[in-house]
Amino acid sequence: MWDTIKEDLKAIRERDPAVRSWIEAVLCYPGLHALFFYRIAHFFYRIRLYLLARMISNIGRFFTGIEIHPGAQIGKGIFIDHGMGVVIGETAEIGDYVTIYQGATLGGTGKEKGKRHPTIGNNVVISSGAKVLGPFTVGDNSKIGAGSVVLKEVPSDCTVVGVPGRIVVKDNKKLKCVDKREEIDLDQVRLPDPVFQEIECMKKRIADLEDYIYKMEGDAKHDIV
Structure with a gap:
């Protein structure tokens, strides 16, 4: 778990130009704090101490404004920027080096049992206010535009914009590999x-x-x- 938290901390230094030191990242980034609470809660959830896990999760939500269900599965190198209002559901699965901005939701669409939240691939960017709803997959290196509502599967290397979300294949060159992770395009403005x-x-x-x-x-x- 500590190695994963180190990757989360490194993600802040790599993707946020506002951070000036490691200590600032540790003390002043609620996205990192929310992930810390989540990883503790997830440990107890896995050993079936569900009530304790939910209590820890609620404490994290109280202090950060970010709600992550302890049952979600989240990879390493996650960056939740600002984060207020972010919601991640119980059966959501998030890959490595994903960036999530404030107000984003990874939610379900009803009361069905089993898998009901999205699966997010590696190096995905979910922009401010985006809603990804349902048990489908968003492929690696894709980007969800600000305010988009995504209700169906997104292939890899695509950009989604609009309500409902429409897939627009990116016409720029492919992202380059840097130190076993993809170079992440964080631009939320110049979208098709x-x-x-x-x-x-x-x-x-x-x-x-x-x-x-x-x-x-x-x-x-x-x-x-």
Whole structure:
């Protein structure tokens, strides 16, 4: 567990330009504190001390504003930035080197039993306010745009934006491997917008159609004269 916590601490130093020292990361980052509470709670959950696990989880939520169910399975190198309002459900599975921003939810869609929360691959970025709901997989190196609502599976190396979430294949070069982990693209602003692109395409086609109609009307008047 301590090796995993070290990886979580290293993730803060690598991905947040605001941190200036290790001690600042340890004392001032509620995402790290929430993961610390989670890893203790998860230990007790695994040995079936469910009530104690939930109590520890609730203490962590009280101090950090981040709710992680002790039954969730979370890898190493996780960075929860700011983190207020983040919710991670009981059957959620999160891979290594995942970045989660404030207000994100990894939740279920009903009262069904068994697996009901998403599985998140390695090196995934879940942006501010994103909701990933249901028992499907988000593939490695993918990015969920801010405010998106994702309700179905996302392949690897994709970006999802919108409500409901739409998959947009990234057109930039593939992420490079750095020290056994992928170089994570944390940009939440310059994301494709398929709805805007479709509207712009429709506007252009309407303008072309109007030009064609005006031209036909002009030719008809010329023929009558």
